[in-house]
Amino acid sequence: MDTRMEEIVNAIEHNKLTADDSFRFHCTQCGKCCINREDILLTPLDLFRIANELKLSLKEFIDQYCELYIGSDSHFPIIRLKPSGSIKRCPLLKNHRCSVHKAKPAMCAIFPIGRVIAFPEDETSSEAPVIEYFYMNPGCGDNTKTQTVCEWFDSFGIPLDDNFFIELATFQMNFIALIRNAERFLDETAMRQVWSPVFGILYLCYDLEKEFLPQFRENAKNLLYGLQMILSHNTK
Numbered sequence: 587m588d589t590r591m592e593e594i595v596n597a598i599e600h601n602k603l604t605a606d607d608s609f610r611f612h613c614t615q616c617g618k619c620c621i622n623r624e625d626i627l628l629t630p631l632d633l634f635r636i637a638n639e640l641k642l643s644l645k646e647f648i649d650q651y652c653e654l655y656i657g658s659d660s661h662f663p664i665i666r667l668k669p670s671g672s673i674k675r676c677p678l679l680k681n682h683r684c685s686v687h688k689a690k691p692a693m694c695a696i697f698p699i700g701r702v703i704a705f706p707e708d709e710t711s712s713e714a715p716v717i718e719y720f721y722m723n724p725g726c727g728d729n730t731k732t733q734t735v736c737e738w739f740d741s742f743g744i745p746l747d748d749n750f751f752i753e754l755a756t757f758q759m760n761f762i763a764l765i766r767n768a769e770r771f772l773d774e775t776a777m778r779q780v781w782s783p784v785f786g787i788l789y790l791c792y793d794l795e796k797e798f799l800p801q802f803r804e805n806a807k808n809l810l811y812g813l814q815m816i817l818s819h820n821t822k
């Protein structure tokens with residue numbers, strides 16, 4: 587486990603916050619958190635918002651600024667911002683400022699707060715998953731402001747009941763179970779033919795002028811259905 591991942595796991599275990607808990611932090615906009623970064627992962631919603639902000643198509647934005655890979659542990663298709671130069675600067679940092687401030691990725695916007703989904707332990711339970719928050723010691727800023735988690739999210743326009751965050755996590759869990767199963771039955775060539783449309787449907791098949799969430803739901807449903815079909819053809 588790398589150092590950053592250890593910090594996150596430690597924060598999840600020891601620094602949990604509720605939406606009404608407050609924390610001290612004020613960002614001085616020094617830009618240091620935008621260098622030495624190889625871990626700015628983008629969700630389909632981040633891509634959608636940033637491409638709209640930069641007035642690029644999704645493909646143009648991905649080609650110019652991103653890298654695609656398959657998570658070695660998660661087996662999930664991942665898109666991250668492609669770091670540039672020896673200091674691994676985020677490609678969206680321009681003149682020491684975030685060039686997509688209003689649409690910055692959720693993980694950048696909510697820092698130093700992190701969030702995870704807690705699914706019910708009993709898989710058959712009808713309880714809905716809940717979002718848990720945690721505080722990561724930022725080691726930056728000037729601590730001159732105090733705010734609640736709720737106020738912090740509000741200031742970036744991110745809802746506490748973030749349906750997309752919950753639906754993405756649920757989709758990831760179901761997708762990973764199916765893809766791991768598919769990898770048992772399909773050889774490398776067949777899997778390569780699976781990954782290309784998976785990336786396309788999950789990250790590219792959106793009309794930037796339409797509402798995001800219904801499009802994501804449709805794409806997620808189609809991907810799970812497609813994988814189930816592939817599995818049923820190959821396990822008969």
Ligand code: SF4
Pocket residue numbers: 612613614615616617618619620697724726727728
């Ligand atoms: S979050 Fe911290 S490191 Fe990043 S710009 Fe703000 S003060 Fe600087």
Ligand code: SF4
Pocket residue numbers: 619620623626667676677678679680683684685686690691694
């Ligand atoms: S997207 Fe913006 S805030 Fe996030 S690392 Fe890049 S420049 Fe910094």
